[in-house]
Amino acid sequence: MDLLNKIKEAGVIGAGGAGFPAHIKLNCKVEYFIINGLECEPLLQSDKYLMRNKSDEIVSTAEKIGNAIEAEHIVIGLKEEYYDEVLALKESIKKLNSKVELHLSKTFYPAGDEQILVYEITGRTIPPGGIPLNVGAVVSNVGTVFNIFEAIQDKPVIYKFVTVIGEIAKPSIIKVPIGTSVEECIEKCGGTNVEDYVVIMGGPMMGKLISKEMAVDRVITKTDGAILVLPADHYLAQKEKMTVQHMKNQAKSACIQCHYCTDMCPRFLIGHPLHPHKIMRGIALSEDNDEVFKEALICCECGICELYACPMGLSPKRINVYLKGKLRQKGVKWNNTADIFQGHVLRDYRKIPTGRLISRLALNKYMSQKFEEGQEINPQKISIPLRQGIGAPADPIVKVGDKIEKGQMIAQIEEGKMGSNIHASINGEVVEINQNIVIRAIQVEVIP
Ligand code: SF4
Ligand code: SF4
Structure with missing residues (x-):
């Protein structure tokens, strides 16, 4: 079985984002294969754990994938402050005599955003509405690469x-x-x-x-x-409670058009035509301004504008989320373009230090x-969604009452459809099937 089939069989999807099926994403030829180990959000540790403890697996698999997609550059991006992880990866690269390179980044937010990472490594801006492939790159999270290591050993994602x-x-x-x-x-x-x-x-x-x-x-x-x-x-919990109407009222009454939200926006800073201050002005005046509101479609929802930049505590990000929903209903799309976009000259000075962000967020x-x-964890019952990540739900291939084993495929994605196969993560009995497959653990009798 070739690599892509093994990845598909094992149900590997992007482990760090929207969950794009990995066998589809990696069906390409590119210049850069970038492995994202930057753990975009503050406080998170799971990718660091993997890079520290599974460095051989990550390096060897990154090289295997990179070779399969004919990448000239295979680059693991991580933060320079990750001392133990950098050391572990460097040792693995040396031990395995690997051509994998490390890209060490400063600690800023959102360094792990896919588009920002591609910009930092290649110097190229992915066009608005585009994907890394548009600039000759493909990006996978370290967790995805580790899952592909397991898939190569015929172990599914469980x-x-x-x-x-x-x-x-x-x-x-x-x-x-x-x-x-x-x-x-x-x-x-x-x-x-x-x-x-x-x-x-x-x-x-x-x-x-x-x-x-x-x-x-x-x-x-x-x-x-x-x-x-x-x-x-x-503070974060309270902010979530605000209604859209309240946000719109705030935009009308309190937006001082300082455009700090735009000045600090990471997508604006890599050259995208995204100006949250204009969107806020637009929503204050009318609900009917699709030419301006269309910019909301290229917002990555990083939250810098509302949780860091805005001096008035307003909510451009959530206004964008609201507008995206409305625009999608109307079928408005951002057309990918062949234009070349340039990063802002002040971009390097406007990166948000993660430590300061954490202080702001209390x-x-x-x-x-x-x-x-x-x-x-050894759960007594699990409930596995048939749809995980982007695409269609998988079709159950077991029925209520079936005894199943850990690692057994229990739902399969239809040939030609986007989605992922699903496997049982414990030994047990299927007790319910709806949008999830519910499995109760089977107690193993211990013979004295
Ligand atoms: S959430 Fe705000 S800062 Fe982040 S990309 Fe969207 S508009 Fe820009
Ligand atoms: S930062 Fe806040 S007050 Fe300033 S333009 Fe943006 S939304 Fe308005």
Whole structure:
């Protein structure tokens, strides 16, 4: 079986972003194969854990993939402050006599954004609405590369390394079978330090906020990497509660058109025609200004404009999210263009130091948390979504009552459709099939 088929069979999708199927993404020939180890969001640790502990696997697989796609440059991007990880990767490169290179970045946000990383390494701006392939690059997360290492050994994607951080008794990086509930992950880490809390799935800037009640049913999928627990009255939790109408009223009454939001916007700074201050002016005046609002489609939702730049505490990012929904309904698209875009001359001076961002977000107390590593969860029940990441749901190939083994394929993506195969992450019995396949663990009898 060739590499792409092994990746498809094992159900590998992008581990750090939207979950694009890896066998489709890597079906190309490019100049740059870039491996993203920058852990874009503050506080997250899972990619560092992998680079520290699985450096041989990551380097050897990066080279294998890079050769398959005929990349001239195979580059792992990570932060220069990741001393242990840089050391581990350098040793692996030397030991394996590999042509893989390291690109060491300063600690700024959002250094791990795919478009920013491509710009930093290649000096090329991906056109608005485009993809790295438009400038001769393809980017995979280190977690994806590790999953491809496993796929080559015929091991499917059935677990994730998840950072559990924040108001947690024992902050940890835990190995979690796909389909385990978020609540169970929190319990495994000793529970929370506060009674009333919210959970952010992912990092503080771009993660999705859920209530503690939702954490019971929310399960870990192939794209999850972090669980951040915050007090329910934390600034980030309160900001999420604001209605769209309230945001629009604020834009009308309080936007002083200082354009700091634009000046600090990382997409504007790599040359994209994205001007959040104009969008804010537009929404204050009318709902009907698609020529200006169209710019919202190229917003990556990094949150810098509202959580760092705006002196008035307004919400350009969430206005953009709102507009994107409306524009998509109308079928408005950003047409990829062959134009060449140039980064802003002041870009280097406008990078946001991650430490300052963390202070602004009132997250300093979680910076120095010590992590327990490597614990594994053994859930009694899992619920595995049939659709994980971009594409169609996979079709179940098991039925209620079937006994299944860990690693067995339980749902398959139809030939020709975009999506990923799904595998069981524990031994057990199928007890329910809806949009998820629910499996109850089978107790193994211990014979005295
Ligand atoms: S969230 Fe704000 S700063 Fe980030 S890309 Fe969008 S407009 Fe720019
Ligand atoms: S930074 Fe805030 S106040 Fe200034 S233009 Fe942007 S939204 Fe308006």
